[in-house]
Amino acid sequence: MPAFSFAIGTLIFALMLWMSLVSYRENERRAGLRALVLSVALPAPFIVSALVHFPHHGIVSAVLSALAALFVIILFFPVSTSLLLEDNTPRRRFDERDVMFSRRLLVPGTERFREYYASRPEKEALDNRFREKPGLLEKGAKYYDPLQFSAADAGFTAVEKFASIVDGCPAPNRVEVQPDRAARFIKNWARILGAHSTGITELRDYHLYSTVGRGTDYGKEVALDHRFAIAFTVEMDKSMMDHAPYGPTVMETARQYLNAGAIAVQVAQFIRNLGYSARAHIDGNYRVICPLVARDAGLGEIGRLGLLMTPRLGPRVRIAVITTDIPLSPDTRHVDASVIDFCRRCKKCAEVCPSRALPFDDRRPVDGVPRWKLNSNACFAYWCAAGTDCGRCVRVCPYSHPDSRLHNLVRAGNRISPLFREFALKMDDFFYGRKPPPLPVEEWMMGERC
Numbered sequence: 001m002p003a004f005s006f007a008i009g010t011l012i013f014a015l016m017l018w019m020s021l022v023s024y025r026e027n028e029r030r031a032g033l034r035a036l037v038l039s040v041a042l043p044a045p046f047i048v049s050a051l052v053h054f055p056h057h058g059i060v061s062a063v064l065s066a067l068a069a070l071f072v073i074i075l076f077f078p079v080s081t082s083l084l085l086e087d088n089t090p091r092r093r094f095d096e097r098d099v100m101f102s103r104r105l106l107v108p109g110t111e112r113f114r115e116y117y118a119s120r121p122e123k124e125a126l127d128n129r130f131r132e133k134p135g136l137l138e139k140g141a142k143y144y145d146p147l148q149f150s151a152a153d154a155g156f157t158a159v160e161k162f163a164s165i166v167d168g169c170p171a172p173n174r175v176e177v178q179p180d181r182a183a184r185f186i187k188n189w190a191r192i193l194g195a196h197s198t199g200i201t202e203l204r205d206y207h208l209y210s211t212v213g214r215g216t217d218y219g220k221e222v223a224l225d226h227r228f229a230i231a232f233t234v235e236m237d238k239s240m241m242d243h244a245p246y247g248p249t250v251m252e253t254a255r256q257y258l259n260a261g262a263i264a265v266q267v268a269q270f271i272r273n274l275g276y277s278a279r280a281h282i283d284g285n286y287r288v289i290c291p292l293v294a295r296d297a298g299l300g301e302i303g304r305l306g307l308l309m310t311p312r313l314g315p316r317v318r319i320a321v322i323t324t325d326i327p328l329s330p331d332t333r334h335v336d337a338s339v340i341d342f343c344r345r346c347k348k349c350a351e352v353c354p355s356r357a358l359p360f361d362d363r364r365p366v367d368g369v370p371r372w373k374l375n376s377n378a379c380f381a382y383w384c385a386a387g388t389d390c391g392r393c394v395r396v397c398p399y400s401h402p403d404s405r406l407h408n409l410v411r412a413g414n415r416i417s418p419l420f421r422e423f424a425l426k427m428d429d430f431f432y433g434r435k436p437p438p439l440p441v442e443e444w445m446m447g448e449r450c
Contacts, residue, residue: 002050005061008068009046013039022406023431027239027439031431075420076413088302090206091368093222094289096213100380101284103127104136105214112218126377133384137250141387147447148247149387155254159283162261163215166268166280174275179327186230186267186328193263195232196317196403197310199297199331203229203323207288207296214284222287226277226323228330230267231294233310233317234260236394238402241316242439244391245354251445253318253389257283260320268322276326283320290319298331304343304350304358305393306374311336311411314399338415339399343372346425349393352435355382358393396436398428 016039023032046068049061096102097116103123106113108131117124134140137149137156187198207229209222240252264280271278281288291308295301299319303309310317340363350358357379363370383389394400401407413420 002058002061005046005065006050008065009043009050012046013043016042019406019431022404026402027242028432030433030436034431075423076416077419078416079418088369088371090292093206093208093210095211096209096222096286097211097219098123099213100130100376102213102218104130104380129377130381130384133381134387135384136389137387138384142385143246144387145247145441145445145447148251148441148445152247152250152254155251155258156283159254159257159261162265162280162282163285165265166282166285167278168269168272170272170277171275177274177327179329182326183329186270189270190230190232190263190267193266194234194259195263196235196313197299198230198232199294199299200228200230200328201293201297201330201333203227203288203293204296207293209287209289212287214286224279224287224323226279226325228324228326228328229288229293229297230322230324230328231290231297231299231319232260232263232321233294233299233308233313233319234263235313235403236316236318238316238400241391241395241400243441244395244438245386245388246438246441247388248441248445249391249395250388253391256318260318264320264322268324271322271324271326274326276324278322278324278326281321281323286321288321288323290321293321294319296333298333301336301339302371303339303397303399304347304372305397306358306372307394309339309343309397309399311339312403312408314397314401315394316397316400336415338418338421341418342399342414342421342425345422346398348396348398348429348434352392352396353379354386354390354392355379357382392438395438398425398432 016035020032020035020039023029023035046061046064049064098120103116106116106127117127134144137153138144139146139149183200186200190198203224203226208224212218212220212222234256236252236256240248243249261280261282264282268278268280279287281290291302291306294308300308300310303315305315307315308317308319309315344362347360350356350360355375355378357375359372359374363372366373379390399411401410410424414424
């Protein structure tokens, strides 16, 4: 038994030392230091009881080993969370004109402005609050920096240039394809182009907006006769998101919207080259609700933030979609109730939200569908005051840690047991902090230093 105790101590030492090294590489100094201290403190009782001869040291060694084994068994004991699997299929389509990004484009005094608020008078007073703020990427905002904001604006401006090629006519000669092979090709091609994950689902009515809310087709009914939707994610750089809510976060947002747009228009054109209809749905040019499509394509679940929670990056992604009529083999959505359960327990995003826009309570029926409802007015008003898209919720989410062996081991444990999820949350608070502060912005990004 002393030998077993020594082995346990050695394993704990190795795990904590590994975590310390990984944390320092990830620039998580608090986690690295605490793991380093624990690499000595935790294994000490096991190693001492195994190597030092004192009265009843064998019994002590056996008890410690048994307690460690029992702890692991309890922690990883699989428990079903099937009770969390309520029907969360939307009952109706959503009007894109009600999205904050559409409402911010309404110009006071115009006919469109008057028509919108005549039909939705309850929204005008709320929207006037964000109009009183400096605005997203505008001078006078709290985190205004000429270099950072100009860099972000350049990215968003570049995305707008894709508008003319999100759709187009298919080639006249259609190429017959096998659904499995076409799906496999598209997924691998998207990965080579820079996608982190890709999934395919049959296009459903509730995926579509009911009415276009932006662009030249504003006010038109959304009608797509496509059968399939291809959803993919691109990773947002963690080192940039660690600065949230400062300027680098909106720089990264623009960069990844641009990357997602470039991938989407290429995949759509590839499909049209084969003689099939395809449309890219990218920032500012959507006809579908991307998180719902991505969820049904098996890429994740909708969490407390109202964002897609992916298995390996959490909400630290951007999404784009291509709808098409090319024959494809859709993926099966495997509902991950563990993510919903973790969000129920965690609440870190709600605690750090500067605008208090995220709910603390459990999911509630909204139009008959259980979900967490974001206060989009409060959220966007803060964006307009800060000048950035904040990102504090994404930065602190425990699922946003890097896609690495260490963090994927924790994510695997989360899928197994609610006890592990509770333990993982406490450990995340211990190592990284309940409210980790934003990292200072690097000197090269600071406009006033130029």
